[in-house]
Ligand SMILES: [Zn+2]
């Protein structure tokens with residue numbers, strides 16, 4: 001059988017030099033081209049503790065903690081701060097869905113492009129802890145995207161990776177559920193399996209929606225003795241979604 005050397009060469013070149021067409025518009029070069037990257041909305045620099053923009057910004061001098069928004073005043077999160085790289089919306093939603101549902105490695109590369117300029121917002125953080133999916137969901141999907149994301153950030157931010165949490169039981173799909181139902185599902189969902197006493201841990205996940213999982217996971221780490229828990233996600237849904 002004749003081998004198409006030219007085509008083969010092209011495939012190897014692409015794999016070797018990490019070349020791919022833009023996932024969103026097809027322009028050759030990178031997994032996410034510059035014009036498409038420009039469509040992605042960033043989050044404000046000084047969000048509330050929950051990671052969302054302040055509706056009425058309050059300036060507090062001399063306070064290391066950000067001021068609270070109305071939602072957080074009613075129900076303060078157990079974590080100290082939450083930050084995300086980008087707002088969850090077009091085109092990031094397409095990328096993340098593609099990555100999660102199909103384990104698409106080009107989509108992962110595009111997501112990683114979004115991480116490159118991210119700096120660790122908490123210089124005193126001791127270790128990064130992935131927010132784990134239940135093994136059954138991980139097994140069905142074939143990979144754990146939050147573990148992979150955390151490993152990548154641990155290298156970038158030069159902090160140890162500490163997989164301190166385990167899901168005790170699968171949580172039903174949270175989409176479409178009311179916040180109170182989500183909270184009910186998440187009660188006792190996590191278990192701390194590593195010593196975390198005195199540590200400032202950064203919980204890492206791909207998307208933060210209502211923050212119920214992050215709250216439950218942070219509470220579990222604090223109960224196990226962590227000094228402080230911060231949350232970092234690749235994307236954050238806007239308020240009210
Ligand atoms: Zn593009």
Ligand SMILES: [Zn+2]
Pocket residue numbers: 048049050051052068069070071072073
């Ligand atoms: Zn808030």
